Amino acid sequence: xxxxxxxxxxxxxxxxxxxxxxxxxxxxxxxxxxxxxAIVATSAAALMVLAGxxxxxxxxxxxxxxxxxxxxxxxxxxxxxxRSGVFQYLAVWATKKVNAQPWGILVMLALVTAFLSAxxxxxxxxxxxxxxxxxxxEALGVKAYPYLFAEIFASNIGGAATLIGDPPNIMIGSAVGxxxxxxxxxxxxxxxxxxxxxxxxxYWVWGRHLQASEENRRRVMNYRERDAITDRxxxxxxxxxxxxxxxxxxxAHTIGKQPSTIALAGAALLLLLDNLGRKPAKQxxxxxxxxxxxxxxxxxxxxxxxxxxxxxxxTGLLTLVAGEILTLTGGDLTVTAMAxxxxxxxxxxxxxxxxFVATTIPLIKSMxxxxxxxxxxxxxxxxxxxxxxxxxxxxxxGASANLIVAGFAERSRQPIGFISFxxxxxxxxxxxxxxxxxxxxLRYL
Amino acid sequence: MMTASLVMDPHPSVLHAGDTVGQxxxxxxxxxxxxxxxxxxxxxxxxxxxxxxLLRMVLPPAVVVEKGLTTAxxxxxxxxDLYLRLAAVEDRPILEFINEDAAVVTSDTPLVxxxxxxxxxxxxxxxxxGEERRLxxxxxxxxxxxxxxEQGH
Numbered sequence: 316x317x318x319x320x321x322x323x324x325x326x327x328x329x330x331x332x333x334x335x336x337x338x339x340x341x342x343x344x345x346x347x348x349x350x351x352x353a354i355v356a357t358s359a360a361a362l363m364v365l366a367g368x369x370x371x372x373x374x375x376x377x378x379x380x381x382x383x384x385x386x387x388x389x390x391x392x393x394x395x396x397x398r399s400g401v402f403q404y405l406a407v408w409a410t411k412k413v414n415a416q417p418w419g420i421l422v423m424l425a426l427v428t429a430f431l432s433a434x435x436x437x438x439x440x441x442x443x444x445x446x447x448x449x450x451x452x453e454a455l456g457v458k459a460y461p462y463l464f465a466e467i468f469a470s471n472i473g474g475a476a477t478l479i480g481d482p483p484n485i486m487i488g489s490a491v492g493x494x495x496x497x498x499x500x501x502x503x504x505x506x507x508x509x510x511x512x513x514x515x516x517x518y519w520v521w522g523r524h525l526q527a528s529e530e531n532r533r534r535v536m537n538y539r540e541r542d543a544i545t546d547r548x549x550x551x552x553x554x555x556x557x558x559x560x561x562x563x564x565x566x567a568h569t570i571g572k573q574p575s576t577i578a579l580a581g582a583a584l585l586l587l588l589d590n591l592g593r594k595p596a597k598q599x600x601x602x603x604x605x606x607x608x609x610x611x612x613x614x615x616x617x618x619x620x621x622x623x624x625x626x627x628x629x630t631g632l633l634t635l636v637a638g639e640i641l642t643l644t645g646g647d648l649t650v651t652a653m654a655x656x657x658x659x660x661x662x663x664x665x666x667x668x669x670x671f672v673a674t675t676i677p678l679i680k681s682m683x684x685x686x687x688x689x690x691x692x693x694x695x696x697x698x699x700x701x702x703x704x705x706x707x708x709x710x711x712x713g714a715s716a717n718l719i720v721a722g723f724a725e726r727s728r729q730p731i732g733f734i735s736f737x738x739x740x741x742x743x744x745x746x747x748x749x750x751x752x753x754x755x756x757l758r759y760l
Numbered sequence: 761m762m763t764a765s766l767v768m769d770p771h772p773s774v775l776h777a778g779d780t781v782g783q784x785x786x787x788x789x790x791x792x793x794x795x796x797x798x799x800x801x802x803x804x805x806x807x808x809x810x811x812x813x814l815l816r817m818v819l820p821p822a823v824v825v826e827k828g829l830t831t832a833x834x835x836x837x838x839x840x841d842l843y844l845r846l847a848a849v850e851d852r853p854i855l856e857f858i859n860e861d862a863a864v865v866t867s868d869t870p871l872v873x874x875x876x877x878x879x880x881x882x883x884x885x886x887x888x889x890g891e892e893r894r895l896x897x898x899x900x901x902x903x904x905x906x907x908x909x910e911q912g913h
Contacts, residue, residue: 450822
């Protein structure tokens with residue numbers, strides 16, 4: 316608790332009560348989706364400051380600019396890179412590698428989705444892959460549903476694999492000081508295991524029934540993936556900068572720089588390379604177009620949320636909640652890790668995992684004295700990352716990427732129903748969390 | 761005040777709610793219509809069906825759906841593939857495919873505003889009347905052009 320900022324009374328209420336109620340109302344409004352989540356989060360943040368729960372300075376301190384910078388930088392890089400056509404190339408190339416066999420295509424598109432989700436944000440990935448999937452399944456004469464289902468799973472599993480794959484990982488990495496390499500070493504094996512295990516039921520339910528005629532497969536094999544590259548110069552520039560950024564992430568610890576610095580530097584370099592030789596007016600137009608593709612709603616949602624959670628934390632409420640959790644788990648590391656893994660998975664299946672993780676981070680931090688210091692909390696951090704990322708697979712509302720795919724499927728007249736999706740996805744998510752539990756137990760406990 | 765009714769064709773060709781895609785395509789191809797209004801049995805305006813609707817039907821859904829592929833230079837579909845997409849829907853009612861959000865004007869919309877809508881939509885614009893949106897005419901480039909040129913005589 317930050318005693319220097321603690322405000323005992325707000326509008327005649329105990330500050331802890333005020334912040335707690337404001338937090339719950341914020342959460343409910345975010346879940347209801349009646350009001351845009353950025354409006355909810357920024358309004359709640361403004362109330363937190365205007366009411367005097369935290370000072371303006373502490374509100375700014377509460378915003379994790381490393382997370383904000385990393386998200387913004389990567390979104391700008393992807394906005395430019397996608398114009399080259401490289402993502403369509405990758406999807407079509409992968410499809411042809413398996414001779415346009417329907418099950419092979421499903422596996423390859425899921426792998427491409429997982430790979431891209433590990434390096435880009437999940438929403439961007441599915442926005443890039445879902446249209447190609449629709450194109451290919453229409454040509455094959457098969458339903459898009461199993462493919463889109465597998466891609467939803469792959470995006471959340473792939474996103475769990477790296478520091479930059481999913482916002483919960485970015486937040487955890489930034490709050491705890493974990494590097495890109497830490498995530499690759501600890502999360503990639505778990506994500507790979509979950510991916511393999513998740514594909515087995517998908518094969519059993521859908522994969523083994525998928526069939527396409529020779530003629531339809533030939534249509535897909537006739538696609539010329541090289542023609543997907545619409546700007547070769549931009550492709551070279553984009554991939555070079557992307558490679559540099561990934562290298563920078565891998566070396567961030569060694570060079571003593573934050574991932575946000577690397578992502579923003581990469582974005583600045585790519586903007587420069589993309590606009591070299593253009594007239595100033597065209598440059599402005601191009602930069603404006605790039606920045607307009609940054610998801611500002613998500614960015615401001617994060618900013619507001621950081622302030623709200625920081626306000627809540629400053630009242631000492633989260634420390635109290637952490638104490639209650641530790642009482643329930645008996646202060647046992649294994650029980651606490653499993654409670655966090657399963658609790659965050661179930662919670663993330665029904666509520667947005669971003670506010671959940673934002674709240675859980677200070678909660679876990681305050682458990683450090685119980686477990687003998689911050690260095691002994693690592694099993695809890697990996698449990699939170701796995702639970703929050705993989706839990707998103709549990710229902711259609713579990714992750715933004717799921718809703719994006721569902722919306723796309725709806726517009727394509729192949730709707731993904733909430734109930735039917737949940738009936739298949741929730742057990743599959745539980746299976747994945749079971750695998751993750753074994754992984755966490757054997758490796759860390 | 762000069763309004764849309766001054767330049768509209770009060771007896772436009774129309775499609776009916778019960779028409780099939782095949783019937784609609786035949787009509788617009790025979791007469792080279794760009795856009796036809798679709799009405800119900802009471803003459804209420806429902807939407808438009810035109811050459812762009814036809815084009816939308818023959819292209820891969822992945823490129824015409826909202827947030828779909830913005831380019832598809834790698835797709836090698838031929839004329840027969842395009843025809844198969846049309847053949848698959850030709851017996852379906854046009855109501856499934858009409859554009860309900862196309863811009864319309866009312867019979868008392870001022871002339872310049874009506875022409876601005878025509879200029880921005882770049883295709884014929886239905887003219888509707890009353891709360892039940894009864895179709896009373898269409899404004900086309902050609903009708904507008906001839907009305908303007910008549911002023912020189």
